[in-house]
Amino acid sequence: MQVRLVRYFLALVKERHFARAADACGVSQPTLSAGINALERQLGKRLVLRDRRFISLTPEGEALLPWARQMIAAQEGMTSALAATHGEVSGQFRLGAIPAALPFAGPIGQALLASRPALALSVRSLTSREIVRALAEYEIDGGITYLDHEPPANVLSVPLYTENYRLLVRAGGQWDGRETVSVAELPELSLCLLHQGMQNRRILDARMAEHGIALHPRITADSYVALFSMVQAGPFATIIPEGYAALFPDLRWARMLPLTESVAASRVGLVVLDRAPLTPLASAAIEAARALS
Known part of the structure; x- marks a missing residue:
């Protein structure tokens, strides 16, 4: 199974539109459509319902979705781990932060980039619930969110500060x-x-x-x-x-x-997905957060 085809599939799921998914992947719409068809032939199952446009995923497509996300995350993790053997963690760290914690994106970003000069940083403003979803779906590498009130599940956390x-x-x-x-x-x-x-x-x-x-x-x-x-x-x-x-x-x-x-203060901290092994990106973020906290 080609990773490229799985990326086409995930882009289509995210955009729910063939032309926009093709633009996101940097290919033409016929190329993306042919890639989806090829993936379906390889798996022997129809994944997408369409009639000149995207309608929905089939039950088989829904079943494949979490595994497709894990596959791409694993491939990116392997690439990052190989680069880390040469002493550099490279790539882009995708950080989600709740609006209340956006002032702390600067300190955590500076600490992360200072310790890993080959990294780039992307910051998105997300709600706490969006951060939990984006971590689970491998859309972000880490988040800054509340740790106590509606605590996020399946994460490793490092407290950063208390909010007043x-x-x-x-x-x-x-x-x-x-x-x-x-x-x-x-x-x-x-x-x-x-x-x-x-x-x-x-x-x-x-x-x-x-x-x-x-x-x-x-x-x-x-x-x-x-x-x-x-x-x-x-x-x-x-x-x-x-x-x-x-x-x-x-x-x-x-x-x-x-x-x-x-007024009781609330703890805010960095969270990354709790999985083994941790990606070099997640490990670098935890190290930077611990240095700040």
Whole structure:
């Protein structure tokens, strides 16, 4: 079975469109279609239902899918392991990070690339659930996510830091001269927060519930860039991880106030898929994370 044909199959599963899958593989659509046909002949099973376009996988295609992903991951792992015998770990490390942890992508990326100069780094913003799925499907090599709340399964983890909160507000008005804010004040504010599909929001709601407080934001979003923009433009406030306060310490238009009450901190860490043997990429990431932590 040719690895190239399996890559065509996986590209088609991801894109669900023959032309886009061909573009992703750098081949023409007839070449990709012929490759899928060849793979089906080799296996003696029809893998894809199509009628001039992709419709779905057959039951046989669904059964093949996890093994195809493992096959490609194993092939890439073998290539990386062979390169590592000459003292260099090369290739691209694909990192997924939850939005709350994106400020830490810089330190972990710098530590990884400094220790492995032949590596390249690709960073994607993903939810915690997307990170678990992408690791299981070999779409990423590692992730930065929460370790305790809805803990990811089948991973090896290295704690990196604990997350605390700050209130982000526009400078001026009632906030001038204030150094802290009480959690009891939060429900009275015009809040913009991440939506509840984001784990940071679910954790925040749980932490506030411990203080008998429920938050009802007027605006929800899926990125901190949007939340910062809302606070800058209007009479809104938001709650951000301390990592963003450290990333933007000198915003003239903003104030970032710590909470007066103790709010339980959440651990954030690097996770890689728990499999033996570990790929050189995963091993390099764990080593870099341990050096940082």
